[in-house]
Amino acid sequence: xxxxxxxxxxxxLRALGQLEAAGLNSSEATRRSIIDSASRLHRGKALAxxxxxxxxxxxxxxxxxxxxxxxxxxxxxx
Numbered sequence: 307x308x309x310x311x312x313x314x315x316x317x318x319l320r321a322l323g324q325l326e327a328a329g330l331n332s333s334e335a336t337r338r339s340i341i342d343s344a345s346r347l348h349r350g351k352a353l354a355x356x357x358x359x360x361x362x363x364x365x366x367x368x369x370x371x372x373x374x375x376x377x378x379x380x381x382x383x384x
Contacts, residue, residue, distance in 0.1 A: 312336065325339075
């Protein structure tokens, strides 16, 4: 298993303290943090790709405009 060295700043030390108070040791907290960060990065990229696909879908954009027009008509009718 590879070992890594980390030089945490004050903010990271406070966060590590919170994780340790929750029952994790520093190694487990570090492993989980790396995995969680990578997962969030992947989800962000996947969401951006989904948004780009929706923006490129003319039929979907047309439907959004139609729904917005119906909603506006309902609002104006009050």
